[in-house]
Each structure stands twice: as C-alpha cells, then as structure tokens.
Amino acid sequence: MVQSDFSYNSKIEGEVIVTRADAVVNWVRSHSVWPMPMGLACCAIELMAAGGSRFDISRFGMEVMRFSPRQADCMIVSGTVTYKMAEVVRRIYDQMAEPKWVVAMGACASTGGMYRSYATLQGVDNIVPVDIYISGCPPRPEALLDGMMLLQEKIRNEGGSLKRTFRGRTVETKIVS
Amino acid sequence: MDAAALTLKFPRTQSLKSIDMPTFAVANDELTEIVRYLRDTQGFDLLADLCGVDWPYRSPRFGVVLHLLSTTNKEYVRLHAACDNDAVPSVTSVHPGANWHEREAYDMFGIKFTGHPDPRRILMWESYPYHPLRKEFPLAGIEVPLPAADVAAVTGQNVEPAPMMGGPFVSHGGHMSSAEPQALDQSWNEEKPKA
Numbered sequence: 303m304v305q306s307d308f309s310y311n312s313k314i315e316g317e318v319i320v321t322r323a324d325a326v327v328n329w330v331r332s333h334s335v336w337p338m339p340m341g342l343a344c345c346a347i348e349l350m351a352a353g354g355s356r357f358d359i360s361r362f363g364m365e366v367m368r369f370s371p372r373q374a375d376c377m378i379v380s381g382t383v384t385y386k387m388a389e390v391v392r393r394i395y396d397q398m399a400e401p402k403w404v405v406a407m408g409a410c411a412s413t414g415g416m417y418r419s420y421a422t423l424q425g426v427d428n429i430v431p432v433d434i435y436i437s438g439c440p441p442r443p444e445a446l447l448d449g450m451m452l453l454q455e456k457i458r459n460e461g462g463s464l465k466r467t468f469r470g471r472t473v474e475t476k477i478v479s
Numbered sequence: 480m481d482a483a484a485l486t487l488k489f490p491r492t493q494s495l496k497s498i499d500m501p502t503f504a505v506a507n508d509e510l511t512e513i514v515r516y517l518r519d520t521q522g523f524d525l526l527a528d529l530c531g532v533d534w535p536y537r538s539p540r541f542g543v544v545l546h547l548l549s550t551t552n553k554e555y556v557r558l559h560a561a562c563d564n565d566a567v568p569s570v571t572s573v574h575p576g577a578n579w580h581e582r583e584a585y586d587m588f589g590i591k592f593t594g595h596p597d598p599r600r601i602l603m604w605e606s607y608p609y610h611p612l613r614k615e616f617p618l619a620g621i622e623v624p625l626p627a628a629d630v631a632a633v634t635g636q637n638v639e640p641a642p643m644m645g646g647p648f649v650s651h652g653g654h655m656s657s658a659e660p661q662a663l664d665q666s667w668n669e670e671k672p673k674a
Contacts, residue, residue, distance in 0.1 A: 385638050386604050389627040392634060418641040420611050420620025421603070429634045469635065 324461055331375075331401065332457040333363040335450070338374030338398065340391060342381025345408040345440040349380045352443035362450060371397040376453070377430070380440075382410040383423040395430045400475075401464065403457070405449055406432045409439040431466035431473055480554055481521060489513055500546075500555040507563040511594075514545065514558070515573045523547035523556055526574035531584035532559075535614045541590050543567045562590055569595040587612035618663075619643055644668070 339349055352359045359365050368374035371394045383391055395404065406426050409415035412435045414424035426432060433456060436449040464475045480501050486492050491506040492513065505513050517523040527546040534540055541562040548555050560567050569592040570577045581592040582601035589610040592598060599605060604626040609616055619640040625631040643664030667673040 385625065386602075388625065388636070389630045392627075392630045414641060418643055419618055420609075420616070420638075420641070422641065423636075424639070424641055428636045429630070 328458050328460060332454040334366075335362070335364045335376045335403070335453065335457070336366045336368050336374045337364055337405075338371055338377045338394070339367050339369070340377050340379045340381075340394065342379070342383060342387060343410060343440075345380035345411070348440045348443055348446060349378060349407065352446045357443040357447060359447065359450070362447070362454065364450060371395070372399065374398055375401060376403045376405060378405045378407050378446075379411040379426045379430075380407040382415065382417055383426050383429075384421050385423055386421075388423045388426075388429050391426065392429045403433045403453055403464075404430050404466070405434045405436065405453060407436045407446060407449070408441050409437065412437070415439060427467050428469055431468040431475070433464070433466050435467075480549075480552070480556055485513070485517070485521070488516060495559065497557065500557055502557040502559065504559045504561070507560055507567055510543075510558070510560045511568045511570055511573060514547070514570045517547055517556065518573055522549040522551045525550055526570070526576050526580075527555065529570070529577050529580035529584065531588035531590045531612070533588055533612065533614050539563065539565075541565055541588055543584060543590060545570070565589060566591040566593050568593050571595060586610070589613065644673075 339346065341349060351357060353365060353367065364376075371377075375398065377391075377395055377398065379391065395402070404426070406412045410417060410422070411426045412432075414422050416439070418424075423429065434449045434453045436445055438445050441449075465472055466475065467473075482494060482501055482503075485503065486494070489505065489509055489512070491509065493504045495502040495504055514523075514526075525548040527548045529543065529545050532542045532544055534542065539561045543560045543562065545558040545560075546555055547558065567590060569581055571581065571592075572594065578595070578597065579601055581595055582597070582599060584590050585592060585595075585598060586600040586602050587610055600607065603611065606626060608623060609621060611620075617640070619642070620638060622640060623638045625634075625636055625638060631637065644662050644667055648662055662668070
C-alpha cells in the first residue's frame with residue numbers, strides 16, 4: 303500500500319485523530335442504524351429480501367431488525383398505511399427514542415400509491431415526519447439499499463438538527479448529541 | 480341438488496335463472512332453516528361465500544347472497560335472501576365460518592344479522608359512521624376524524640377524501656381506444672394543469 307503524503311501518518315502525528323464530536327457521533331450512528339421493520343404490505347417482502355444474503359443489508363450495519371420500537375432508531379414503513387393502521391404507526395413512532403429516522407418505502411407509504419380510496423392514508427408523512435422516500439411498487443432491494451445509503455449520508459451530514467418532511471412542509475428537529 | 484325437495488319443503492322458495500349453478504330466492508325468515516336443511520339432507524356442508532348486495536332501485540334495497548358447496552356431490556348452490564328492514568337471520572348457528580363474512584357484510588353495507596354472536600365491524604374501525612360499499616358512498620371517502628383522538632390531535636390529520644387524479648384507472652367501456660386508461664377525475668391531467 304502506497305503511503306500518500308496527504309494521508310494520516312501515525313509516525314509523525316502519533317496514535318491520535320483529532321475531529322469534532324458531531325462527526326464521530328454521526329459516523330457511528332450512520333453505520334449502526336437499527337431498523338424497525340414496519341412491514342404492512344408487499345414492500346415488506348422486498349425488505350426481507352434486502353436482509354437476505356443476496357442483497358445483504360448487513361454490509362451497511364443495518365441487519366439488526368428490531369421489532370421493538372424501544373431498540374430501533376429507523377422505522378422503515380414498507381407498505382400501505384390504512385387509516386386504521388395510522389394510529390398504530392404513529393404510536394410506534396412515538397415509542398422510538400431520538401434520534402430516529404423514518405423511511406417511506408414504496409409508492410403506498412410515500413403517497414398512498416394506487417390506493418385512492420376511503421380506507422388508505424395518502425402518504426405516511428401525514429402522520430410522521432419522513433426522512434427518505436423510496437419510489438417503486440414495490441421497490442427492488444437495490445432501491446431500498448440506495449435509499450438507506452442516502453439516509454446514511456443524511457445522518458453523516460447533520461449538525462445538531464434534522465430536516466424532515468411532515469404534512470407537506472419541512473420541519474427541523476434539534477438533536478442533542 | 481334436489482330442487483324439487485327444497486321447494487316442496489319450503490314453498491316460498493323460488494328458483495331463479497342462472498347460467499352457472501342452481502339459484503334460489505329464499506324467504507328472509509326461512510334462511511337459517513334452509514341452510515340447515517341443505518347442509519343436513521342435501522350435503523351442502525361448506526359455506527363458500529356470503530356477501531351483501533346493494534340494489535339502489537329495488538325494494539328492499541339490500542340482500543345477502545350465499546354460495547354453498549357440497550364436498551361430497553361436488554356442486555354449488557346459490558341462495559339469495561332479501562333483507563327485511565335491513566336485517567337477515569344469521570347463519571352462524573349452522574356454519575360458524577359465516578361469522579366474519581357477516582361482520583364484513585355488516586361493515587360494508589350496514590346489513591344487520593339477527594342472532595349473530597359478535598356483531599362488530601371487521602374492517603373499518605368501530606366508530607366509523609358510514610358503510611363504504613353502499614352505492615351512494617364515494618370511493619374517495621368522506622372526511623371524518625381519525626379513530627384515535629390523541630393521534631389526531633398531535634398530527635392534525637383527518638380521514639380525508641382521497642384525490643381521484645392519478646388513479647384508480649378506468650376504461651370507459653365500448654371498444655378500446657389507443658389512449659391509456661384514464662383516471663376517474665379529469666379535473667387536471669397532462670393537458671390541463673392542476674388549479
């Protein structure tokens with residue numbers, strides 16, 4: 303391996319890295335996202351596929367699917383959210399500890415999808431703030447992984463606050479590191 | 480299927496024209512007895528389906544259709560019972576599997592099943608004020624509060640009529656044109672921008 307002059311050289315600078323606490327905390331968070339699989343419809347099948355060996359979501363440190371909201375920090379809403387289920391989604395979201403993120407996976411979770419009807423919530427961002435939207439019906443696991451990498455990017459670049467979409471506008475939440 | 484025996488035992492039963500299976504209009508108050516008779520003496524031991532029907536221009540307006548299957552004789556029979564004051568007798572005492580079917584018909588049409596052991600809604604929440612499969616109910620829905628008051632308060636979200644633009648897609652009948660199927664609402668589309 304060629305040692306570049308510009309890279310970190312432990313012989314000169316010692317076994318110490320100087321950085322900002324925010325950067326370290328964000329780096330740690332972005333590589334250990336514990337998803338809460340809010341599997342409501344066929345998108346959940348693709349979510350499961352993303353957890354399998356072919357797509358292997360554990361490459362990004364996200365394989366620890368937690369079915370308890372207390373232990374999870376990223377809710378992946380994968381599927382159609384009905385008005386009857388909306389209450390449950392919101393309650394589970396409220397039970398997750400900050401910092402927490404929400405990924406709207408697929409057309410239904412993002413906008414109601416093809417369900418233009420009396421029973422279906424027209425987008426999960428009407429009841430919880432959403433960080434990432436993933437298009438597709440259902441999205442392939444690659445699309446989910448792409449969305450999760452975007453989420454990692456977002457986590458890495460956040461400086462004390464999170465910008466999310468809630469009820470058609472951007473809301474900002476302060477984060478205490 | 481011994482239709483003669485059925486009409487002999489229940490004289491108010493009428494045979495209806497049907498292209499696929501023997502079909503009978505049965506008297507409302509005899510429904511349970513007929514289903515029991517068909518199960519015990521004619522071998523119709525499986526309730527394949529039970530659903531409500533809304534005929535807006537008929538009186539009585541609502542009806543219930545039952546499909547019974549004989550697993551020994553491999554044949555179906557269809558029974559149609561008109562509602563009396565929006566009610567029909569429950570057949571759960573004969574076929575326990577009718578329980579959820581009847582709850583669904585109640586939920587979607589408001590048909591009451593007298594003698595049902597658990598007459599709750601099954602799909603919509605208990606406080607929902609409408610019966611969505613009735614013909615006068617719009618597909619988009621009607622604005623009502625969310626079922627949980629605290630969630631409604633914290634989100635400010637109601638059950639809102641869904642936008643019809645962007646789906647569901649329908650063909651307008653007749654012969655197919657080269658155009659794509661259209662959304663029900665054409666108030667805005669590719670040519671006319673959204674107001």
